[in-house]
Amino acid sequence: MIYTVTFNPSLDYVVQMERLTPGEINRTTVEHVYPGGKGVNVSVVLSNLKVKSRVLGFKAGFTGDNLEHMLEKFGCDTDLILLKDGFTRINVKINAGEETEINGQGPFIGEDDLKNLYVKLDLLKEGDILVLAGSIPGTLPSDVYEQIMCRLQGRGIRFVVDATKDLLLNVLKYRPFLIKPNNHELGEMFGRNLEDEDEIITHAKKLQSMGAENVLVSMAGDGAILAAENGEIYKSRPPKGKVVNSVGAGDSMVAGFLTGWLNTGDYKKAFQLGIAAGSASAFCSWLAGREEIEALLKEPA
Numbered sequence: 483m484i485y486t487v488t489f490n491p492s493l494d495y496v497v498q499m500e501r502l503t504p505g506e507i508n509r510t511t512v513e514h515v516y517p518g519g520k521g522v523n524v525s526v527v528l529s530n531l532k533v534k535s536r537v538l539g540f541k542a543g544f545t546g547d548n549l550e551h552m553l554e555k556f557g558c559d560t561d562l563i564l565l566k567d568g569f570t571r572i573n574v575k576i577n578a579g580e581e582t583e584i585n586g587q588g589p590f591i592g593e594d595d596l597k598n599l600y601v602k603l604d605l606l607k608e609g610d611i612l613v614l615a616g617s618i619p620g621t622l623p624s625d626v627y628e629q630i631m632c633r634l635q636g637r638g639i640r641f642v643v644d645a646t647k648d649l650l651l652n653v654l655k656y657r658p659f660l661i662k663p664n665n666h667e668l669g670e671m672f673g674r675n676l677e678d679e680d681e682i683i684t685h686a687k688k689l690q691s692m693g694a695e696n697v698l699v700s701m702a703g704d705g706a707i708l709a710a711e712n713g714e715i716y717k718s719r720p721p722k723g724k725v726v727n728s729v730g731a732g733d734s735m736v737a738g739f740l741t742g743w744l745n746t747g748d749y750k751k752a753f754q755l756g757i758a759a760g761s762a763s764a765f766c767s768w769l770a771g772r773e774e775i776e777a778l779l780k781e782p783a
């Protein structure tokens with residue numbers, strides 16, 4: 483079973499408008515509300531690809547209820563912990579030629595709430611996959627991913643971590659099965675700009691030597707590079723298409739990779755499905771469905 487953890491899920495309010503002018507009233511031309519948060523997105527795309535997963539994390543207020551209903555409608559199994567106060571955040575995504583995002587802070591998560599999550603995580607079994615994805619709300623210890631992996635290590639659970647900077651560097655010692663930084667995040671981890679493919683490969687391999695089994699570096703419109711656990715390097719440009727909304731492209735890539743790996747055990751196929759899922763989501767108004775992903779899989783990059 484795959485479990486995704488999203489500490490700070492959201493409702494994503496995605497709007498389109500001709501242009502965004504700060505300081506003025508701006509009117510939308512298209513608007514949608516979707517479930518959001520990195521682990522949540524991974525679960526939605528897994529569900530679209532007919533892979534079962536359970537969404538773990540926290541919810542609060544009317545937006546939390548709404549998030550849960552939407553996830554159920556999208557075929558996701560949810561087990562969200564209800565917080566006493568506040569509301570699940572609403573993240574605003576504005577597509578107006580370029581993409582602008584306003585992400586909220588999210589509700590307060592207390593020590594008891596965190597303990598409740600640990601009770602659920604303690605039930606994971608050998609062979610399960612745990613996806614830890616997204617930012618940690620300021621009210622929680624910043625090493626919470628590390629704490630979770632330390633607690634569950636040695637139990638045959640595979641970890642997937644999509645986080646940035648020290649959050650990611652600090653978990654490498656627990657040998658995550660997969661990490662997915664983008665090329666900018668990879669550079670940030672080493673305090674430099676990575677100029678070309680060779681530099682990206684060198685630094686992806688460094689993360690492997692620090693403990694990561696598979697390092698999938700996404701590069702938005704430039705595709706992705708995978709430094710795989712079998713020693714191979716896989717590279718691909720993305721398929722061609724028109725970008726509509728690239729929010730969740732990285733999460734879709736993680737879901738595609740996991741689906742490909744679970745279905746075939748083959749890293750090349752997993753990588754290809756990851757790229758197809760990432761790009762299919764970038765070319766849709768929201769996260770891509772199975773048909774859109776499979777259509778891109780057939781296209782040469």
Ligand SMILES: Nc1ncnc2c1ncn2[C@@H]1O[C@H](COP(=O)(O)OP(=O)(O)O)[C@@H](O)[C@H]1O
Pocket residue numbers: 663664665699700701702703704705706720721725728730731732733735756757758759760761762764
């Ligand atoms: N502009 C784009 N054109 C084509 N594919 C894209 C584009 N943006 C993202 N993708 C696809 O989605 C994947 C993940 O996107 P990226 O933006 O790098 O992730 P993140 O959202 O984590 O930063 C890319 O590797 C690519 O396959």
Ligand SMILES: O=P(O)(O)OC[C@H]1O[C@](O)(COP(=O)(O)O)[C@@H](O)[C@@H]1O
Pocket residue numbers: 490492494517518519520521523573585616617618728729730731732733734
């Ligand atoms: O936890 P953060 O960093 O605030 O990000 C949350 C946002 O990221 C998303 O999960 C999308 O992530 P990506 O575009 O990086 O794949 C949104 O659905 C959500 O609003």
